[in-house]
Amino acid sequence: MQLSSRGRQMSRLSGIRSIMEDIAAVGNGAGSGEWLNLSPGNPSHIPEVVAAWHRLTREALDERFVESSTRYGPSRGTSELVEAVVDYFNLTYGWSIGPENVVVGPGSQMLSFIATTLFTGPDTDGVVQPLVLPRLPDYTGYQGLGLDPGGIVGLEPLIVPEGRHSFHYAVDTEALARQSRMGMMLLSNPANPTGSSIEAGELKALIETAERRDVPLVLDHAYGEPFPGVVQTRLAPVLHSHVINLFTLSKAGLPGERIAFAIGPAELVDPMVSFIANSALHAPQLLQAAVERSLRTREIDTLTTQHIKPYYKAKRAMAEELLTGALPDSMDWRLHSSDGGMFCWLSIDHDWFDDLELYQLLKRKRMFVVPGRHFFVEPLDTPFLRTHGKRCVRLSLSCDEWAVAEGIDRLGEALEELRVNARAGE
Numbered sequence: 001m002q003l004s005s006r007g008r009q010m011s012r013l014s015g016i017r018s019i020m021e022d023i024a025a026v027g028n029g030a031g032s033g034e035w036l037n038l039s040p041g042n043p044s045h046i047p048e049v050v051a052a053w054h055r056l057t058r059e060a061l062d063e064r065f066v067e068s069s070t071r072y073g074p075s076r077g078t079s080e081l082v083e084a085v086v087d088y089f090n091l092t093y094g095w096s097i098g099p100e101n102v103v104v105g106p107g108s109q110m111l112s113f114i115a116t117t118l119f120t121g122p123d124t125d126g127v128v129q130p131l132v133l134p135r136l137p138d139y140t141g142y143q144g145l146g147l148d149p150g151g152i153v154g155l156e157p158l159i160v161p162e163g164r165h166s167f168h169y170a171v172d173t174e175a176l177a178r179q180s181r182m183g184m185m186l187l188s189n190p191a192n193p194t195g196s197s198i199e200a201g202e203l204k205a206l207i208e209t210a211e212r213r214d215v216p217l218v219l220d221h222a223y224g225e226p227f228p229g230v231v232q233t234r235l236a237p238v239l240h241s242h243v244i245n246l247f248t249l250s251k252a253g254l255p256g257e258r259i260a261f262a263i264g265p266a267e268l269v270d271p272m273v274s275f276i277a278n279s280a281l282h283a284p285q286l287l288q289a290a291v292e293r294s295l296r297t298r299e300i301d302t303l304t305t306q307h308i309k310p311y312y313k314a315k316r317a318m319a320e321e322l323l324t325g326a327l328p329d330s331m332d333w334r335l336h337s338s339d340g341g342m343f344c345w346l347s348i349d350h351d352w353f354d355d356l357e358l359y360q361l362l363k364r365k366r367m368f369v370v371p372g373r374h375f376f377v378e379p380l381d382t383p384f385l386r387t388h389g390k391r392c393v394r395l396s397l398s399c400d401e402w403a404v405a406e407g408i409d410r411l412g413e414a415l416e417e418l419r420v421n422a423r424a425g426e
Contacts, residue, residue, distance in 0.1 A: 036407045037399060039368035041192065041342065042255060043228070044315070044398045048307045049253040052299060053290065060289035068285040075277035077104025077261065078285055081292040085261055088295045092226055095239050100266040103273050106283045107258035108222055108248040109141050112186060114275045115218050115244060115262075116145040120183030129183030129215075134206060135171045137345075137375030137392070139192040139220070153179065154377030156384050165324070167334045167347065169194065171202040176209055185210060186218040190231035193375050193394040195316070195341025197224065197233040210242035216268055220246045223341060228252035229304040230312045232339040241265050249291055251342070252303065257287040313340050315397045315404070320344075322405055326412035331419070344395040345372075348415065352422030353391050361414045367407055370394040 043049075060068065068078075076082060082099045089095050105111040120131045131146055133154040146152040155176060157169035185206060190197045198206075210217040221237060223230040228251040237245050244264035249257070260283075262272060276282060294300040316338060323344065327333050336345040355371035362369055372392025373380060380389045395411070397404055 034366070036367040036403050036410065038395045038397075038404070038407045039370050040396060040398075041251075042396075042398050043230075043251050043253055043342065044311065046253070046307050046311050049303050052294075052303055053253050056290040056293055056299070057287065059293065060286055064286065064289040068289050073282050073285050075103075075282045076273045077102065077283060078288045078292070081261075081288040081295075084292040084295040085263070088226075088298075089263060093236060093239070097239070097263060101263055101269055102261055103269050103276065104259070104261045104283045104288060105272070105276055106260075106280060107250065108220055108246045108260040110258070110280075111246050111260055111262050111272070112142065112218065112220065113145050114272050115184060115216065116186070117147060118271050118275060119216050120146065120151060121148055127181065129181050132176075132179055132182050132185045133187060133377065134176050134185050134209075135169065135187050135191065135198070135202075136377065137169075137191075137193055137372065137389075138186075139188045139222075140370070140374040142186060142188075143374070143377060145186075152377055153181075155179065156382065159388070161334070162337055164329075165327075165334050166337050168196055168337045171198070171205065173202070173205045176205065182209075182213050182215050184216045184218060186220065188220040188222060189235075190223045190233055190339070190341065192223060193343050193370070193372075194336040194345045195223070195231050195338030195343055196336065197231060197235065197339055200235060203235060203238070207238070207240055207242065210240075215242070216244050216264075217242055218244045218246060222246070222248050222251055227300050227304045227308075229309045231341045232309070232313075234339070237263075239263075244268055249287075252300065252308065254287065254291075257284060259283060259287050259291055309340070312342055312397070315342070315401070316340050316344075318401065319395070319397050319404060319408065322408045326408045327415065328412070331415065333415075342396060342398045344397065345392065346395070347372075347388065347392050349388075349391055350419070352419055353415075355390050355393055357418060358393060358414060361417065362410065365410050365414065367410050369407075369411070370396075 081104055082102045085102050086097055086099060089097060116131050120129055123129050128148050128151055130151050130153045133142060136154040136157055143152065155172055158172050159167055160170055161167050206217055224233040225236060230251050244262050246260060246262050248260035262269060320335065323335060332349045334347045355373055359369060359371045372394060373390050376385055376389040380386055
């Protein structure tokens, strides 16, 4: 039996599928001995955060089980959660949104897929208007959103050095202006994998492009404000006629429950509600009740400011110090600058370095990382992508401190091993 062209697009081994396979391998033991898993974006188990969601879920189970779990509900989301979202964001940012501006979905990944399916693809002339990722590298899960071959375009960034072992990416606004076809733009802000927050001038350019091209700009705030605040963002979320904002509870401690919501213009949100009705009926409802309570009481703010933000700020500082000690100063490595976050994004600019070779070597050392190429868009056939796109690696900082420290040590050993082997082969 043959898969359709869209079936082949969705069934290929993507970067996110590889990460999920690594998670499964660790969960299944993958042989004897303990693995160091610096691969997935699981949030850390911060005791106060875990305890709060446990209590909130138990309260929802005790008080709302019948109405939440034994009955179907509205595709937009439960009226209680939608109203809580409206009140929370109007109070926090001075917005004037209503229920028509909100849709609750089973995770921000699914909301991204819904938006991509609705706003990209063949136009009336059969020409594919693609999903444009304006700031590579970006979340590897975006690489699998397109249903059409050639349906995703990623724009290469500008690289800005910052001293001996640091750098950052910037949006190439000129390349954005030259992009001829566009159905929708999408980016994570703050960015996965780099942990960087977009600059005001870059956001202005993106919004102006969305207005000029009359396409949606989808901003995924999975790591930013107002929660979980894993990264200190420079800009508050914006309300605009061409912007869809995505917010999720995953990095605030509930990755397994797949609860997220989109806020945007009613004319863009309403088709998303229909998509959910036609595909999944609605998002899981019991945890919607727990999330609603966290918003109503503003307990989510307490978790963010008192526990999540300081935890990841300290974790990032620890990792930076360990990397400086473990990686040879003679090696041309650079860490992407960040305002916090649960990842470290490294560039190793040497001809002997290849991200997949490092990945395989570290697997033999019982450690998982994510090859950097998964955060760019295939095919990696430009000079930039053939070099830089294969010379990066992402480390997750969400495991225990001892595991991060041991993982960074193993990374340093592996890099030295790759360099020595390359010299021996010359």
